[in-house]
Amino acid sequence: xxxxxxxxxxxxxxxxxxxxxxxxxxxxxxxxxxxxxxxxxxxxxxxxxxxxxxxxxxxxxxxxxxxxxxxxxxxxxxxxxxxxxxxxxxxxxxxxxxxxxxxxxxxxxxxxxxxxxxxxxxxxxxxxxxxxxxxxxxxxxxxxxxxxxxxxxxxxxxxxxxxxxxxxx
Numbered sequence: 001x002x003x004x005x006x007x008x009x010x011x012x013x014x015x016x017x018x019x020x021x022x023x024x025x026x027x028x029x030x031x032x033x034x035x036x037x038x039x040x041x042x043x044x045x046x047x048x049x050x051x052x053x054x055x056x057x058x059x060x061x062x063x064x065x066x067x068x069x070x071x072x073x074x075x076x077x078x079x080x081x082x083x084x085x086x087x088x089x090x091x092x093x094x095x096x097x098x099x100x101x102x103x104x105x106x107x108x109x110x111x112x113x114x115x116x117x118x119x120x121x122x123x124x125x126x127x128x129x130x131x132x133x134x135x136x137x138x139x140x141x142x143x144x145x146x147x148x149x150x151x152x153x154x155x156x157x158x159x160x161x162x163x164x165x166x167x168x169x
Contacts, residue, residue: 002059002060003059003097003101004057004058004059004064004065004093004096004097004098004101005057005058005059006055006056006057006058006101006102006104006105007055007056007058008053008054008055008056009045009053009054009055009056009066010056011042011045011046013054013056013063013066014038014041014042014045015038016056016063017041017054017056017063017066018036018037018038018041020063020065020066020088020090021034021036021041021066021086021088022034023088023090024086024088028123028126050070051070052068052069052070052085053068053069053070054066054067054068054069055067055069055102055105055106057089057093057098057101057102059093059098064089064090064092064093064098065087065088065089065090065093065098065099065102066086066087066088066102067084067086067087067088067102067103067105067106068084068085068086069082069083069084069085069106069109070082070083070085071083071113071115072119074116074117077116079114079115079116080113080114080115080116081110081115081116081117081118081119082106082109082110082113082115082117082118082119083118083119083120084106084118084119084120085120087099087102087103087120089102094128099132100132100136103136106118119141120133121147
C-alpha cells in the first residue's frame with residue numbers, strides 16, 4: 001500500500017471533504033447538527049474574512065482523510081496555537097498511518113508558524129481516538145474545566161441586551 005500524500009485542501013476537494021465530514025458526524029452520532037453545506041464549507045475555507053484551513057490525505061488518487069484547523073490566541077502566553085477542529089480518516093484507512101501523517105503535518109505547521117501548541121477535543125467514549133492521540137504523546141489538558149456554549153434563543157437574548165444598551169445611548 002502506498003503512503004498517503006498530505007497536501008493543503010483545494011476548492012475542488014470540498015465536496016469530498018464534506019462527504020467525509022458526514023462520515024465523522026455519523027461516527028460521532030451528531031448527524032442531527034450537521035447543517036452545513038459544501039458551499040458553506042467552501043466559503044469558510046476560501047472566502048473573505050477569518051478563514052478555516054484544511055489538509056487532505058490522498059492515496060492512489062482518492063481522498064481518504066482530512067483535517068480542518070485554525071489559529072486560536074492564548075492570552076496568558078500571548079501566543080497563537082493551532083485548534084484542530086476535525087481529523088477524519090476513512091475507516092478502511094485507519095491503522096495505515098494516514099492519521100499520523102495528518103497530525104505530523106499539523107505539528108510541522110504549528111512549529112513553522114511559531115505557535116506554542118496544538119489543541120483539540122475528543123469525545124470521551126471514542127476509545128480508538130483516545131489511544132491514537134495518547135500514542136502520539138499528547139496529554140489531556142484539563143479535567144476540571146467545563147465547556148459552555150451560548151446559542152439559539154439564549155444567544156439572541158444576550159445580544160438583545162447589548163442592542164438595548166446601544167439604543168439608550
